[in-house]
Structure formats: structure tokens, C-alpha cells
Amino acid sequence: MVHLYKLNGYNIVLDVFSGSVHAVDEVAFDAISLYESHTPEEIKETLSEKYSVQGVTAEDLDEVLSDIAELKADGKLFTKDQYADKAFDFKNRHTEIKALCLHVAHTCNLNCTYCFAAQGKYHGERALMSFETGKRALDFLVENSGKRRNLEVDFFGGEPLMNFEVVKQLVAYARSIEDKCGKHFRFTLTTNGVLLDDEVTEFANRECHNVVLSLDGRKEVHDHLRKTINGKGSYDTIVPKFQKFVKARGDKGYYVRGTFTHNNTDFTNDILHMADLGFTELSMEPVVCAPGEEYALTEEDLPVLFEQYEILAKEMLRREREGRPITFYHYMLDLTGGPCIYKRISGCGSGTEYLAVTPWGELYPCHQFVGDPKYSMGNIWDGVTNTALQKEFKLCNAYARPDCKDCWAKLYCSGGCAANAYHATGSITGTYRYGCELFKKRIECAIMLKVAEALGDAQPEKA
Amino acid sequence: MKRIQTIKTRDLKESVKNGGCGECQTVANQQCEK
Numbered sequence: 001m002v003h004l005y006k007l008n009g010y011n012i013v014l015d016v017f018s019g020s021v022h023a024v025d026e027v028a029f030d031a032i033s034l035y036e037s038h039t040p041e042e043i044k045e046t047l048s049e050k051y052s053v054q055g056v057t058a059e060d061l062d063e064v065l066s067d068i069a070e071l072k073a074d075g076k077l078f079t080k081d082q083y084a085d086k087a088f089d090f091k092n093r094h095t096e097i098k099a100l101c102l103h104v105a106h107t108c109n110l111n112c113t114y115c116f117a118a119q120g121k122y123h124g125e126r127a128l129m130s131f132e133t134g135k136r137a138l139d140f141l142v143e144n145s146g147k148r149r150n151l152e153v154d155f156f157g158g159e160p161l162m163n164f165e166v167v168k169q170l171v172a173y174a175r176s177i178e179d180k181c182g183k184h185f186r187f188t189l190t191t192n193g194v195l196l197d198d199e200v201t202e203f204a205n206r207e208c209h210n211v212v213l214s215l216d217g218r219k220e221v222h223d224h225l226r227k228t229i230n231g232k233g234s235y236d237t238i239v240p241k242f243q244k245f246v247k248a249r250g251d252k253g254y255y256v257r258g259t260f261t262h263n264n265t266d267f268t269n270d271i272l273h274m275a276d277l278g279f280t281e282l283s284m285e286p287v288v289c290a291p292g293e294e295y296a297l298t299e300e301d302l303p304v305l306f307e308q309y310e311i312l313a314k315e316m317l318r319r320e321r322e323g324r325p326i327t328f329y330h331y332m333l334d335l336t337g338g339p340c341i342y343k344r345i346s347g348c349g350s351g352t353e354y355l356a357v358t359p360w361g362e363l364y365p366c367h368q369f370v371g372d373p374k375y376s377m378g379n380i381w382d383g384v385t386n387t388a389l390q391k392e393f394k395l396c397n398a399y400a401r402p403d404c405k406d407c408w409a410k411l412y413c414s415g416g417c418a419a420n421a422y423h424a425t426g427s428i429t430g431t432y433r434y435g436c437e438l439f440k441k442r443i444e445c446a447i448m449l450k451v452a453e454a455l456g457d458a459q460p461e462k463a
Numbered sequence: 464m465k466r467i468q469t470i471k472t473r474d475l476k477e478s479v480k481n482g483g484c485g486e487c488q489t490v491a492n493q494q495c496e497k
Contacts, residue, residue: 017475017476018472018474018475019473019474020470020474021470022467022469022470023468023470024467024468025466027466028466028467063466064466067467068467075474075476082476082479083475083479098485099489148485149486150486152489335470335471335472335473336471336472338473339482339487340473340481340483340484341476341478341479342478342482343482344475348489349489353485353489354489411475451470454468454470454471455468
């Protein structure tokens with residue numbers, strides 16, 4: 001399967017099952033698009049009619065067809081799918097847990113309108129995780145991680161800094177058992193910033209591999225949906241804290257992550273506002289909510305959003321050339337050192353390699369399923385007891401969804417987010433079509449940026 | 464300029480043999496470490 005598209009002056013061909021990417025001219029673009037459905041003679045006849053006025057000769061067309069045949073023989077074009085059989089054997093594969101999302105606080109000091117966690121409480125009681133529960137969760141992770149050395153723990157909520165003392169104790173405990181267990185813990189923290197102070201900053205810079213900072217962009221956009229408990233906007237409170245934090249962060253990982261809604265379909269302006277504030281590692285996600293909400297994205301928004309992703313990609317290319325680059329989470333493709341085919345098929349690992357832990361020690365497939373009793377998988381004392389559900393998640397991959405059968409992007413999205421699919425269709429093996437459309441556009445932009453980089457079009461301009 | 468320029472990418476077919484270690488972080492943008 002190949003995917004051909006044109007973007008920002010580039011003609012791009014993606015060979016889906018080898019991962020190969022080709023930048024081609026108009027003649028080759030047309031030849032490749034006709035190659036599997038027409039004979040060489042038919043292609044030459046069609047293209048000589050179209051391009052003869054541009055001086056394209058019969059020899060030129062022979063050369064293009066020869067190049068295409070060579071790439072096909074080399075396994076870089078029109079590669080057949082040879083992974084489907086492996087995907088269907090996933091139910092029998094042995095998986096080990098390598099990451100936990102620790103819900104250290106089911107409470108929050110903000111009252112964001114669109115929050116899937118319903119003001120941090122996940123439709124349940126307000127709660128903080130005790131050190132004893134967190135310690136047991138870390139032991140559970142070590143016990144169930146097999147030979148995996150790198151283990152990840154996300155401090156999540158609600159607002160995890162509302163339980164900062166326990167966060168510190170858990171990190172200290174994890175560090176104390178690393179050598180004995182032969183493990184390395186990577187900690188991440190997702191925060192709204194209200195409680196960021198010098199102590200948290202020093203701790204995060206010492207212990208956290210990555211920190212996700214929630215900011216929606218322009219003040220009026222952010223304050224419209226991210227309010228305090230008293231109904232006031234939170235922008236003025238958190239932005240100076242984020243700026244101070246990022247300045248102290250040095251070269252350590254962070255993301256400023258926003259959510260865009262129907263109210264700011266011009267979200268590129270929010271991303272660029274973040275850049276103007278001095279943030280360079282950026283992420284902006286489409287809101288996922290019930291269709292009836294006033295801020296829900298609509299079908300009419302889609303073409304606007306597609307255009308925004310293109311505007312963002314072009315702006316990033318411009319800034320790259322000017323020597324002041326910004327990073328956008330979804331455009332960070334790594335074509336040469338990215339994930340292997342097993343990872344691309346299996347995706348995020350929710351329910352199998354990655355679990356969420358509630359303040360009470362219950363296990364869920366991921367943070368977005370927490371609070372839904374149908375998706376309770378067990379607890380940190382007895383382990384995963386709902387093995388039938390875990391088997392469902394083992395099979396929830398790029399080949400599990402009929403809708404994905406002919407999709408060129410399935411080895412980039414791995415079949416999409418199970419939680420989004422569940423909330424949109426009632427099944428984890430459904431597809432959240434709106435999310436698919438946005439994902440495909442983002443991948444097209446991301447590949448275009450890599451093509452520009454490979455062709456030397458993203459080099460900083462010389463003074 | 465060549466009519467077809469192939470960009471250097473990881474060969475997914477090869478990764479059937481050299482992938483699957485599981486040491487990567489918990490989709491398509493991450494460095495595969497091991």
C-alpha cells in the first residue's frame with residue numbers, strides 16, 4: 001500500500017509497510033499513482049500526453065518506470081503487508097507491565113470545564129493516595145515487569161501536587177530499591193501549575209524525566225475553560241510560574257500542553273502564543289467530549305483544523321530556518337530511529353504494559369478508563385484479576401479494527417486510542433473517526449517536515 | 464534533481480528481526496533505545 005499526497009510544494013510517497021518515504025517530482029508522482037493499475041505502455045501514453053510540452057521524453061518515462069520497478073524490487077515501494085499474521089497472534093504473547101499512571105490525587109484546585117476527570121474526582125469521591133498504597137503500587141510494578149529495566153511512573157490526577165509529600169516519599173522509595181531490583185525508574189509529572197514553587201521545581205529538575213504543564217494558549221482562550229474553583233481564570237496565576245519553571249529546567253524534558261475546542265479552531269495562534277511566552281516544547285490536543293457540549297468540535301471545523309495544522313507546519317519550518325525552532329509533539333517523527341513494527345502494531349500498551357492506579361489501589365487499563373466499573377482490572381494487592389479484559393486489550397491493535405484495514409496511517413497510530421474509541425463507539429476496537437482525520441493530517445504534516453529536513457530545506461539561514 | 468529521492472528511514476520489515484525488546488517508553492515519534 002502506498003499513500004501519495006502533496007503538501008507545501010512537496011510531492012510525497014509513503015510506502016506503508018516498509019516505512020519508506022520518497023520525495024518525487026510531478027512525473028514520478030503520476031507514474032507511481034498509476035503503476036499498480038495500468039500497464040507500462042498505458043502509463044507512458046498517459047504521461048507523454050500530459051508532459052510532452054514540458055520536454056519529458058519517452059526515455060525519461062522509461063527511466064522513471066525503471067526506478068519505480070527497482071524500488072519495488074528493493075522492498076521500498078508497493079511493499080506487501082507481512083505483519084497481519086503477527087498481529088493476530090498478539091493474544092498469546094507474554095506482556096509485562098512497564099509503566100504505571102499513579103493517581104496520587106483525585107482532587108483538583110482548578111475546575112476546568114472540559115476535564116475528562118470531572119474536576120479530578122473521576123465521578124467518584126475526592127481522595128489522596130497514601131504512601132502505603134503508592135509504595136505497594138511501585139512494588140507491584142517491579143514484581144510484574146519481568147526483565148524490563150526501564151520502568152515509568154506518571155504522577156497524575158486530578159492535580160498531583162495536591163499530594164506532593166507522598167510524591168516525594170514515593171520517589172525516594174523507588175530510588176532506594178533501584179539498584180537492588182536492577183531497575184531504573186523514569187518519573188513524569190502532569191500539573192496545572194497552581195502549586196508550582198521553588199521546592200517543586202528543584203524536585204522535578206532532580207527527579208522527573210518529563211513534566212507536562214497545562215496551558216491552553218492565549219489568556220482569553222485559557223481563562224474561558226480553565227477556571228479556579230471560584231470561577232476566575234487561572235492564566236495570570238500559572239504563566240509566570242511556568243516561565244520560571246522552564247527557565248530553571250535547562251535541557252530537561254517538558255511539554256506545555258493545551259487543549260483546543262470549537263472556541264479556538266485557530267489554535268495555531270495559541271501555539272505561537274506559547275512560543276512568544278518563551279516555551280519551545282509544545283503540544284495542543286483536540287478536545288474529546290460529548291457532541292452536545294458548546295465547546296465540542298464539529299464536522300464544519302475539520303477543514304479549518306486541517307488548514308491550521310498546515311499553517312503550523314509551515315511556520316515551524318520558517319522558524320527552523322531562522323534558527324529559533326519550536327517542537328510540536330505530534331510532528332516529532334523519528335523516521336530513522338523510531339519504533340519497531342511490534343510497537344507500531346501494539347500501540348500505547350494500555351491494559352497490558354501500562355496501567356492506571358487509583359488512590360485506593362484499583363487497576364484500570366489507563367487514566368481515561370478510571371472510574372468506569374466495567375473497566376476495573378483488579379488491584380495492586382491481587383494483581384490483574386480481570387484477565388478476560390486484559391486479553392481484549394492485548395488484541396486491541398492496528399489490525400483489530402475493520403475500519404483500519406485499508407488505512408495508510410495504521411502503523412503510525414496503531415489503530416488509535418482505545419479510550420477515545422470506547423467513548424465514541426462503545427467499543428475499544430471501534431474507531432473515533434474524527435480523531436482519525438486529525439491524526440492523518442498531522443502525520444502528513446510531520447512527514448513533510450522530515451522531507452524538508454532531509455532535502456536540506458530546513459537548514460538555518462546563514463547570516 | 465532526481466525524479467525520485469528516497470528519504471532515509473528505518474526499514475519496518477527488518478524490525479521484525481531486530482525489534483520487540485520492549486524497552487521503549489510507553490506512538491511513532493519516539494526513539495527506540497535498545
